[in-house]
Amino acid sequence: MHANVQQVAEGTYLVAGQHTNWVILKDGEDVTLVDTGWPGDRRGVLESLAAVGSSPEAVAAVLITHAHNDHLGSAEYLRATHGTPVYLHAAEVPHARRDFLHQAAIGDVVRNIWRPGVLPWAVRVLRLGATEHLPVTKPEPFPAEGPLDLPGRPVPVHTPGHTDGHCVYHLPGVGAVISGDALVSGHPTSRVRGPQLLHGFFHHEGDRTLDSLDRVGALDGDLLLPGHGELHRGSVRAAAAQARERATGHTGARTN
Numbered sequence: 039m040h041a042n043v044q045q046v047a048e049g050t051y052l053v054a055g056q057h058t059n060w061v062i063l064k065d066g067e068d069v070t071l072v073d074t075g076w077p078g079d080r081r082g083v084l085e086s087l088a089a090v091g092s093s094p095e096a097v098a099a100v101l102i103t104h105a106h107n108d109h110l111g112s113a114e115y116l117r118a119t120h121g122t123p124v125y126l127h128a129a130e131v132p133h134a135r136r137d138f139l140h141q142a143a144i145g146d147v148v149r150n151i152w153r154p155g156v157l158p159w160a161v162r163v164l165r166l167g168a169t170e171h172l173p174v175t176k177p178e179p180f181p182a183e184g185p186l187d188l189p190g191r192p193v194p195v196h197t198p199g200h201t202d203g204h205c206v207y208h209l210p211g212v213g214a215v216i217s218g219d220a221l222v223s224g225h226p227t228s229r230v231r232g233p234q235l236l237h238g239f240f241h242h243e244g245d246r247t248l249d250s251l252d253r254v255g256a257l258d259g260d261l262l263l264p265g266h267g268e269l270h271r272g273s274v275r276a277a278a279a280q281a282r283e284r285a286t287g288h289t290g291a292r293t294n
Contacts, residue, residue, distance in 0.1 A: 041082035043089045044269060047212035049190065052263045053086040055079040056166055057159070057226055058108040060086070061216050061263050063190025063209070067092055070188045072101045072207055072216050073265065074112040077167030083112050098188050100124045103218025103265060104204040105134040106141050107172055108163070114174045124177050125186075127196055130203025134177035140201045140242040144169070150239050159226040185210075192216070197254060199247030200240070206254055214261035215274050220247070221254050221281050224267030233262070233270060233277035235285045248285060251278045 042054040043062075051062040055075035060083065063070040069092045074083055087093055100113050100122055113134070116122040126134055133140060147160050160168075185191045192207040197220040207216040219240070224231050241247045255278030262270035262277050270277055 041079070041086040041089075043086050045090075046261055046263065046269055047209075047214060050209065050212050050214060050263075051086070051090055052269050053082070054268075055082045057163065057266065059263070059265055059267075060109075061207075062086060062090055062092070063188070063192065064090055064092060065189035067096045068098050068189050069096055070099055070101060070186075070190050070192060071097050071116070072192070073103055073109040073218065074100060074116070076108045076163065077111040077170055077172065078165065080112045080115065094120050094122075097122050099186075101186075101188075101192060101194070101207060102126045102130070102134065102177075103206065103216070103220075104201040105130055105174070105177075106201070106219070107168055107170060108166075109218065109265060110134065110172055110174065111167060113177075114172065117174060117176065124174050125180050126177055127194060127203035127205045128179040129196075129198070130201060130205070131177045131179055133201060133203060134174040136171065136173035142240050146239045150237065153227060153237065154229055155225075155227040162226075195253055195257065197250035199243050199245070199250045200236070201242050204250070206257075208257045208259070210258065212261065213259045214263055215254060215257050215259045216263045217254060218265040220250050221262065221278060222264040222266040223262065223270045223277075224264075230284070231267070233281040233284075235281050236266070248282065251282050254278045 061072040259274040
């Protein structure tokens with residue numbers, strides 16, 4: 039595959055893989071890699087690093103929004119091959135080790151196969167490594183609170199719900215939020231485009247996912263770099279509000 043690399047701000051690149059995005063934050067030749075796509079995206083990950091003038095050896099750290107296979111795909115490869123540290127929220131570290139798995143099971147997908155787009159998506163991602171066992175041998179919690187001393191100076195913000203330790207990454211310097219699966223702008227199983235939540239069966243705890251939209255919306259920014267879908271330009275606060283409205287049927291409502 040050839041990954042689609044889009045520069046969205048100075049030193050900030052959104053990369054579209056096969057149904058999943060990752061982000062490269064660049065300072066000189068050194069980079070921070072946020073998420074790593076599916077296992078089947080590895081060639082795309084390596085090509086995207088080369089496309090921005092970097093290399094796997096220059097990755098200062100891999101940051102993971104959450105430890106699902108479509109975001110964790112090459113994290114262990116980079117750790118084992120190049121000694122790259124892999125950082126997550128402390129609550130997500132055991133998930134990355136595969137002490138447990140907070141991920142839609144085959145049965146969840148089968149029960150939702152009637153939804154438009156779910157069947158072709160499922161067939162495609164099985165080929166990309168959806169059911170592979172992908173533990174990170176030595177995942178690490180963030181080394182400090184606040185901005186991380188890494189290219190891009192990303193600030194982790196805990197947004198639980200999709201998984202217990204899901205994090206978004208705020209980039210105050212460029213006014214951007216890397217939102218992982220806490221807030222997306224599209225998905226092969228969705229018939230709408232623009233800010234939205236994934237279907238409920240993808241989330242470990244739907245209510246907490248909805249609550250976490252408030253944490254995303256509280257972040258200053260006008261660039262949303264989602265785990266799925268296209269770059270969204272516009273107020274992150276407004277994007278989170280739109281996703282809530284779509285999820286609940288009207289602004290400010292809650293669902294059980």
